[in-house]
Each structure stands twice: as structure tokens, then as C-alpha cells.
Amino acid sequence: MNKRVYIQTVGCQMNVLDSEMVIADLKRHGYTVVDNAMEADCVLYNTCSVREKAEEKVYSALGKVKTQKLENESKIIGVMGCMAQKDQEIIFKRAPYVDLVVGPGQLHNIPKLLDKVRGGEGRQMAVSLSRKGGSQASIARSHETFDPLRDPTMRPTPFQAYLRIQIGCDKFCTYCVVPNTRGPEQGRSPDDILAEANILADQGCLEITLLGQTVNSYKYKHDDGSVTDMAALLEQLHEIDGIKRIKFVTNYPKDMTERLLETIRDLPKVSKYLHVPAQSGSDEVLKRMKRGYTVADYMAMMERIERILPDAAISSDFIVGFCGETEEDFKQTMELTRRCRFKNSFIFQYSVRAGTKAFERLEDDIPIEVKARRNNELLAVQDEVAKEDNLKFVGKTVEVLVEGPSKKAVRDGNVSDEDNGDHIVQMIGRTHCDRIVVFDGNRRQAGHFLSITIDDASSHTLVGRVKTVEVVSIGV
Ligand code: SAH
Numbered sequence: 001m002n003k004r005v006y007i008q009t010v011g012c013q014m015n016v017l018d019s020e021m022v023i024a025d026l027k028r029h030g031y032t033v034v035d036n037a038m039e040a041d042c043v044l045y046n047t048c049s050v051r052e053k054a055e056e057k058v059y060s061a062l063g064k065v066k067t068q069k070l071e072n073e074s075k076i077i078g079v080m081g082c083m084a085q086k087d088q089e090i091i092f093k094r095a096p097y098v099d100l101v102v103g104p105g106q107l108h109n110i111p112k113l114l115d116k117v118r119g120g121e122g123r124q125m126a127v128s129l130s131r132k133g134g135s136q137a138s139i140a141r142s143h144e145t146f147d148p149l150r151d152p153t154m155r156p157t158p159f160q161a162y163l164r165i166q167i168g169c170d171k172f173c174t175y176c177v178v179p180n181t182r183g184p185e186q187g188r189s190p191d192d193i194l195a196e197a198n199i200l201a202d203q204g205c206l207e208i209t210l211l212g213q214t215v216n217s218y219k220y221k222h223d224d225g226s227v228t229d230m231a232a233l234l235e236q237l238h239e240i241d242g243i244k245r246i247k248f249v250t251n252y253p254k255d256m257t258e259r260l261l262e263t264i265r266d267l268p269k270v271s272k273y274l275h276v277p278a279q280s281g282s283d284e285v286l287k288r289m290k291r292g293y294t295v296a297d298y299m300a301m302m303e304r305i306e307r308i309l310p311d312a313a314i315s316s317d318f319i320v321g322f323c324g325e326t327e328e329d330f331k332q333t334m335e336l337t338r339r340c341r342f343k344n345s346f347i348f349q350y351s352v353r354a355g356t357k358a359f360e361r362l363e364d365d366i367p368i369e370v371k372a373r374r375n376n377e378l379l380a381v382q383d384e385v386a387k388e389d390n391l392k393f394v395g396k397t398v399e400v401l402v403e404g405p406s407k408k409a410v411r412d413g414n415v416s417d418e419d420n421g422d423h424i425v426q427m428i429g430r431t432h433c434d435r436i437v438v439f440d441g442n443r444r445q446a447g448h449f450l451s452i453t454i455d456d457a458s459s460h461t462l463v464g465r466v467k468t469v470e471v472v473s474i475g476v
């Protein structure tokens with residue numbers, strides 16, 4: 001047997017989904033999945049280019065696997081994903097023992113390319129066209145991936161799945177590589193999306209998370225000229241019986257329209273949880289980032305959300321230390337965070353990326369110590385507001401979808417394969433608004449909806465206990 005594959009994934013949800021599909025495809029071609037690189041005949045790294053750190057992680061993992069390759073020359077090493085698309089030949093130069101480089105739009109070629117490497121045809125590379133590498137239609141086609149192949153065993157849990165509704169991005173924020181690595185923005189056809197959602201429901205999936213870089217800008221133009229937008233798509237997905245929760249990430253502030261918010265309000269399965277990155281609280285910085293909105297536009301969106309979905313949870317991403325960010329700019333970001341009271345924020349230190357407008361035209365002039373300090377200060381403000389808001393849940397009962405044992409339970413060694421579900425372990429679940437809840441429970445509860453009474457809260461987690469059901473005896 002020389003078809004044992006190991007896959008390691010970094011990066012965003014798109015990559016998690018891509019890895020699931022590559023594994024589904026490889027299994028159809030007779031591969032089995034192993035859970036460490038040592039045992040594998042083929043080691044695949046699904047990579048991310050969004051920040052330098054993400055790339056370093058991959059090069060350091062490649063460094064480690066090199067010794068295995070030296071001991072066993074037939075072991076195939078592959079690099080797939082955004083770094084493969086961005087760096088292409090550079091990967092072979094930096095790591096000459098790599099056999100395979102495959103961009104995110106070419107993943108369906110992996111089984112064929114592995115056969116070629118095995119057949120002695122040497123290194124293989126499959127990447128999509130660059131943003132100026134052909135006609136609009138041919139560039140778009142070269143970035144399409146093969147979504148209907150699904151493999152429940154590769155998901156974080158069998159009852160939660162990602163579903164791509166949009167490929168690529170056309171926003172070209174000046175700091176970002178994604179429009180280059182994932183190609184032009186394309187909405188997938190509603191028919192394909194619904195067919196895939198039905199497959200997922202048949203596989204027992206209760207929660208789907210729709211994926212797109214600017215997911216709420218989703219649009220699909222039909223041959224007759226009519227257009228399906230995000231609101232219409234949500235209405236159609238809502239009809240699928242088995243699906244109980246629908247989430248979607250990541251949203252673009254400008255496209256959070258009243259119509260979309262009203263649709264979210266009116267569809268009970270759709271989570272009132274909106275991840276809408278602000279990136280900065282300063283108009284000057286937003287302009288240099290070419291985000292296409294002002295702080296006033298963002299606040300107007302917050303006002304729309306507050307009016308139409310008063311209980312919604314909002315989360316954000318921020319980049320600190322972007323080119324030319326002054327202390328005053330940064331203060332405005334802190335202020336925005338206080339005003340918007342995000343459920344959580346992902347905070348990143350600006351990392352200059354080759355191929356972007358910021359790389360070509362702006363100076364990466366904020367020292368790393370300043371980036372690190374701003375990161376910590378913003379995180380402290382974010383944690384403070386999140387804790388205050390989470391504490392408001394104490395004494396209330398929330399409904400969670402139970403995901404499984406918490407990381408702490410696993411770390412403490414309380415989770416064993418012999419456990420048939422009777423042991424009490426710390427379990428983790430999420431509310432409809434995406435709040436993380438931990439409670440003492442058992443593994444049989446995974447994949448079920450439970451009511452949890454909240455006793456305590458921190459900035460990231462609600463802590464509770466399963467609500468005891470009052471048993472009313474009917475007179476015998
Ligand atoms: N499409 C999404 C984000 C995709 S990348 C959106 O527009 O919101 C995820 C996050 O990484 C971004 O929101 C941004 O905060 C961060 N990011 C992107 N490029 C970066 C860079 N060059 N340096 C630091 N953070 C970056």
C-alpha cells in the first residue's frame with residue numbers, strides 16, 4: 001500500500017473546506033488518511049499567504065519533513081493552497097525536495113498529479129492564471145474549485161460543514177493577497193449551492209456556514225438576466241429540512257443592506273451573528289487600505305443592524321500598524337471598538353505582502369514593537385467589552401449546539417476512546433449567536449441542541465450547566 005496520505009492545514013475556513021474536498025477526492029482514488037507525516041506516503045500542506053507568519057509556519061514544517069524525504073525518497077511532498085498560487089516555482093527553489101505545487105483553483109488535479117510523480121515524471125505544478133494572465137472568463141475558470149465532493153470524516157464535527165458560495169475577491173484592499181491567490185469574485189450558481197446543501201443535510205449536517213471573502217456581496221446572474229442575491233439565497237437554503245442553523249462569513253460592511261438584515265431577521269434558522277471586519281477606526285487608514293467605506297459608513301451599518309436585529313452579535317477583524325498609522329489613528333480604532341462592542345475581534349499586525357498595492361506604494365513604517373503594543377492594547381479593550389457583555393448572560397438560559405469535549409478536557413486527558421459517553425467531561429457548544437459555552441456533560445450530547453443556564457463568563461467563554469428539566473408528574 002503506497003497510498004497513505006497526511007494533510008496539514010493552516011489558514012482560513014476556505015482551506016479547511018479545500019482540505020476536506022481533496023481528501024474526499026483522494027479517498028475515491030484509493031487513498032487512506034493517516035494522522036501523522038511519518039506514516040504517510042504522501043504529505044500535503046494546505047497553505048496560507050495572508051501574513052508572513054503563516055508562510056513561515058509552512059516552510060518550517062517543510063524543513064522538518066525533509067529528513068523523512070531523505071530517508072525515503074519515494075515519499076511525496078506536496079504544497080497546495082494560497083502559498084502555492086503565490087510563490088509557485090519559488091517553493092521548488094526554497095525546498096527542492098517538494099514534488100508538487102498546486103494552487104487553490106487547481107485542487108481537482110491532485111490525484112492525477114500524484115500519479116505522475118509516482119510514475120517518475122518528476123516535479124508537478126498546477127496553478128491558476130494570474131489576474132492579468134488571460135481573458136476575464138479564462139482567469140475566472142482557472143480559479144474554480146470542485147465543491148460537491150464532501151467527506152464528513154474530515155470536518156471539525158460531522159454535523160457542521162462549510163459550504164462555499166463565492167470564489168475569489170475583487171475588492172483589492174491594498175494590504176491583501178487574497179484577490180491574487182483566489183482570483184476574481186464569482187458567485188456559484190444557486191442550483192449548485194442548494195444541491196450541495198442537500199447532500200450535507202443528507203449526511204446529517206445540522207449547521208452550515210456559507211463561505212465567501214465578501215459573502216454578503218454574493219450575486220449570481222442567471223442566463224435570463226435575473227439575479228439571485230444573498231437574501232434570496234438564504235431564503236432558499238432555509239427551506240431545507242435537515243439544516244437547523246445557517247451562518248455565513250465574511251461580510252463586507254458596505255453590502256450589509258436593509259433588505260439582507262430584514263431577511264436575516266425573518267428567517268429563524270439564520271444566525272443573528274455577523275462577522276463584519278472594520279479593519280481600522282480611522283478614515284485616513286481606511287482610505288489607504290482602499291476599503292471603500294468611512295468610519296461614518298461603518299457606524300451607519302451598525303445603526304441599521306441595531307435597529308433591525310437588536311440582539312445580533314457582531315465581530316470584527318483589525319489590522320494594527322498599517323502603513324502610516326499614527327497614535328491618533330490607532331486611538332480611533334480603540335474608540336470604534338468601544339462604541340461597537342464587538343462580540344470578538346481578530347487582531348492582526350500588518351504584514352507586508354509582495355504583489356499587493358501596499359507593497360508597491362506604501363512604506364511599512366511602523367516598528368514591530370509598536371505593532372505589538374497596539375495589538376495588546378486593542379486586545380485589552382476588546383476583551384473588556386466582551387467580558388462586560390458576556391457577564392450579562394449570567395442567570396440566563398441559552399440554547400447551544402453541542403460540538404464535543406472542550407479543548408481543556410482533551411488537554412487534561414479526560415477524553416479517551418474507551419469512553420462510551422458515560423463519563424462527565426467538560427463539553428463545548430455554541431449559541432445561535434456564535435457564543436462559546438462550556439459545561440459539564442457527556443460525549444453523547446455532541447450534535448444535540450441543549451439548554452444551558454449560564455453561571456459565569458469571561459471575555460471569550462460562557463460557563464454554565466445543563467438546565468434541569470422540571471418533571472411534572474401526572475397523577476397516577
Ligand atoms: N475577506 C475578508 C478577510 C480575509 S483575510 C474580509 O475582507 O474581511 C482575513 C483577515 O486577515 C482580514 O480581515 C485582515 O484583518 C487580515 N489581513 C489580511 N491581509 C493582511 C496583512 N497583509 N497583514 C495583516 N493582516 C492581514
Ligand code: SF4
Pocket residue numbers: 169170171172173176177178179213214
Ligand atoms: Fe482581502 Fe479585502 Fe478581499 Fe477581504 S475584501 S479578501 S481583505 S481584498
Ligand code: F3S
Pocket residue numbers: 010011012013014015047048049050081082177178181182
Ligand atoms: Fe489564507 Fe488563502 Fe484563506 S491566503 S486566509 S488561506 S484565502
